[in-house]
Amino acid sequence: MDTEIKIGVSACVLGETVRFDGGHKSSRFVTKELGQHFQFVPVCPEVESGMPVPRPTIRLVSNEERIALVETRDATKDHTDTMVNFSRQRVGRLQQEQLRGYVVCAKSPTCGMERVKVYGSNMAEKSGVGLYTQELMEQMPWLPIEEDGRLNDPILKENFVTRVFCLHDFYQTMDGEPTAGKIVSFHSRYKLTLMAHHPASYKELGKLVAKISDYSMDEFYPLYRVGLMAAMTHRASRKNNTNVLMHIQGYFKKVLDKNEKAELCRVIDDYRVGLLPLLAPLTLLKHHMQRFPDEYLQSQKFLNPYPQELRLRYAL
Structure with a gap:
């Protein structure tokens, strides 16, 4: 394994039991295939920002002028500012690692890359980006980012790996x-x-x-x-x-x-x-x-x- 090739990964995708229900979303491709070539930097924004395991489910809601991160059963429990501040600092530290890529957890209100549900007054639209991944994309617009589920597609998988090795070659x-x-x-x-x-x-x-x-x-x-x-x-x-x-x-x-x-x-x-x-x-x-x-x-x-x-x- 070339330990110089560091990629960030949502901790649950690596099999860590950090999800709201105490479970994980382990990806065999990530852990078995990519694990032979990359060094993983696991991050769970929810746990690292102070949320417990297990914990109440959270979701994104369209709240007047902004997207807010709130608990599903009690929207008065708002985690937006905590998550945004954590994400800003965590991604800032990750920049020092010179990551070559990042695999995030699909559909997550913190880690999802696209089509994350955003709840409005009448309905939910699959139009959001997880708050943590949003910060990642804004601070590091060059970074190859892909979702765990999309890596089951052979074309998307190949493209992601090509981008990771391209960025690695560039840095080297x-x-x-x-x-x-x-x-x-x-x-x-x-x-x-x-x-x-x-x-x-x-x-x-x-x-x-x-x-x-x-x-x-x-x-x-x-x-x-x-x-x-x-x-x-x-x-x-x-x-x-x-x-x-x-x-x-x-x-x-x-x-x-x-x-x-x-x-x-x-x-x-x-x-x-x-x-x-x-x-x-x-x-x-x-x-x-x-x-x-x-x-x-x-x-x-x-x-x-x-x-x-x-x-x-x-x-x-």
Whole structure:
């Protein structure tokens, strides 16, 4: 395990019995699969802010000009200010940890990332964000955040893990002291990845990096980090992946024979129409790269975004 890769996790998702009923929401994927590669920083905002286990249920209510966190059975028991103040301080401390990602508990009025129930005078709308996660997103807008339940989706799972390893690579490359050279080097390695995730962001970030000398590093570093991680939240589509595969294919047009070219075209097209997983054309391209090495291609993180043991590209 690379203990440098720290991710925050809602404590109940790790199996800690901190929920209102004394239970947990343990995620096998998080504890078994991600646990082999990441170091967890568990947080339960409700318990850490002083609530007992077990405890009365709480919910978000639309209270005039604000969203309030109150007890379900007695709305006069308001925990909003306590939770907001706790969240502000806790997230502030987490910034010192240089987290690479965060897995939050879905539907929770403190930890939910989206579609959390907000109760109004007449009905409940699934339109809220947990108060703690809201603070997390505001203070650390670059941080990859995902909900435990959504990680059961193979595409969302792969995207989250890709973002975590991307941010980790970024921090490792900077090594605590960002420079123009380090950022240009990093950006070069992620060109094909960005093309696959979001071509428009790939172009915008390219323009930004080209003007790096116009900025102080204190200005440029946070600007690039937010832009990079915003681009990576877009899931790599089959269409964009196909364009990247065809781009890589172009590097071999002068060295492969007629049959090899035809085979590579066929495998890429079979991926394009959904007959083969992404792993198939990637495996073939890596085979040709071993025969005909290319320094630029070998540097591209698109080909190896995370450890193969995670087996995340089998379902793509």
